[in-house]
Amino acid sequence: IGMDLVEVAPAYDHAEITAIAAASIAYDWMAVVAKQRGAVPRPVGRI
Incomplete structure (x- = not known):
């Protein structure tokens, strides 16, 4: 599985x-991959 983001130029x-x-x-892509691999969401608490 791979992903490539192109044409992101913060200078412009x-x-x-x-x-x-x-x-x-x-972030959303990493969350989908983690969920497919069996990751379980855990509450973080107050930040």
């Missing part, structure tokens, strides 16, 4: 919308 993204979208996609 003054509002950081592209960088935030890329980070969100990467």
